[in-house]
Amino acid sequence: MSRAERVAAAEPALWEDHRLGMPEMGYRGLSEQWLMRRAGDLHWRLIAAAMGQDRAQFDCADGRPLYAAFCATRLRLFQPGRPRLGDRLRLAGELSRIGASRLASRQSLRLGDDEIGRIELVSVFVGHDNAARNRSVVRRAPRVMAVPPAAPTTLALLARQAARIAAAPPRIEPSHHLLPCPATEFNAAGLLYFPSFAALVERADFTRGASAQRLLAERSSVYMGNVDPGETVGIGFRPALGGHLAQLAAPDGRPLALMRSRFHAV
Template identity: 55%
Template structure:
């Protein structure tokens, strides 16, 4: 067993201010893809700072590459109509611990003095047991462990619920009734995989939305919330099977890879006022 260096951080938030242009805005309001990419980058930078590193590049004690992979994310947009083209948005993120081997960031989203919403992102460190194989991704410990403050109760509850849901799916204890026919989607490496060669976490939501649109779900309201539990990854060139269940204010969506491997479960809700 290797001895890991413990590094404490001061808990100070990382803050970004953005002028909202075409890159930041989407078809209806703020771009969820852009927002998740920024939130993920803040999360990784917070971990690097907590470990005393300048760059968000992580390795295990043997020097092999590690990645801070997301276990679950929760996006809540209480006032999705506030972000406007040409306006300004502030993102402020803090890092916390949520149990052995997991870290969580809490992101606050504001426009001017108004709170738009927030995100919770929970991650753990993973590496590949076989070079180049996304199916061989397993949990591993980094060279240095970050020791930020304990997470607030709401963040801990979210992390615990997500962990329990993931275990129920893996153990085939979670039975989802009312799921409709399967839509097949093929992720494109040039746009939906990241620099680590893994299917990027915002891409799960984008692929689910694409499948819903293919199935005839012409949703025009803004996203009010999206809760995602991540369960696995795929290789470039592998197809995804996406099932969904329509609900009064949104959808439940289940993503599978080849051999019916569960990849993600998500619940998306739309803003009725928009």
């Protein structure tokens, strides 16, 4: 890993307001895909602000591009049925650090004075290796590494739990195999976008009989790998209290992600 210049940073905070329309809303409640894409972008911009940059583009000392890849995320929706078309939603986040190489953000969702949800994201900088294969992205240090205040206990615990799972993930036999579409499920870095993992799980779950009326209460995700366009993703399920545990795997069996989902009763 190359050395990075370390820059102390005050705890940066950013917020953005959204008038909820069709792009922001899903079949029932907020669109998870829209919400997590916005949260991921806010996380990147928080890092850029902490580094003194006005653009969320990162590179290492030799100029190769880097990406703030997520290793753990948690979305909690306290009132998933509350948002309506035309409401004004505020998404606000603060950045912190976990150890020497990971950065985390805690983001709140508010309608007026009411907090209706919370998002926690933990990332590490990665880059493609010389083969430019998504299966072998590697950790690299950025040219400048922000050092915001230490993360609160809940975020540090989320990161520790994710690290334990990634070190010894459970084995859940795939029951569904889906082919992600590059035009809709990969991002500008050429990687399967982190919200797309949840979209694939939802597609597989719906084909096995999940209710279209259910509302997501919480989704905790640990990301362990990625695939290239043209590779299928295997998805297996295991029942869990209030929802299920889903594992995504590459064609060769490599674990890609583990997701714990809970749903409000319908």
